[in-house]
Amino acid sequence: MRAQDLSIAEWRKSSYSSGVSDNCVEVATNVPGVLPVRDSKVPDGPVLVFSTDAWTRFVATLKL
Numbered sequence: 001m002r003a004q005d006l007s008i009a010e011w012r013k014s015s016y017s018s019g020v021s022d023n024c025v026e027v028a029t030n031v032p033g034v035l036p037v038r039d040s041k042v043p044d045g046p047v048l049v050f051s052t053d054a055w056t057r058f059v060a061t062l063k064l
Contacts, residue, residue: 011026011027011043012027012028014027023041025038035050035051
C-alpha cells in the first residue's frame with residue numbers, strides 16, 4: 001500500500017466524546033477512499049488508515 005497524503009485531513013473526535021477530553025479516537029472522513037484514525041493524545045503520532053469498506057464492516061460488526 002502506498003503512503004496516503006493526509007495533509008487535507010480534517011480531524012474530528014468521536015461523537016461519544018464530550019469534545020473536551022483528549023482521550024479520544026479521531027477520524028478524518030474527507031480523505032477520498034480511506035478512513036484515517038488517530039489517537040487524539042498524539043496528533044502528530046501514527047495514523048491507522050482503513051479502506052472505507054473495511055471500516056464500514058468493522059463498525060457493522062460492533063453493532064451486532
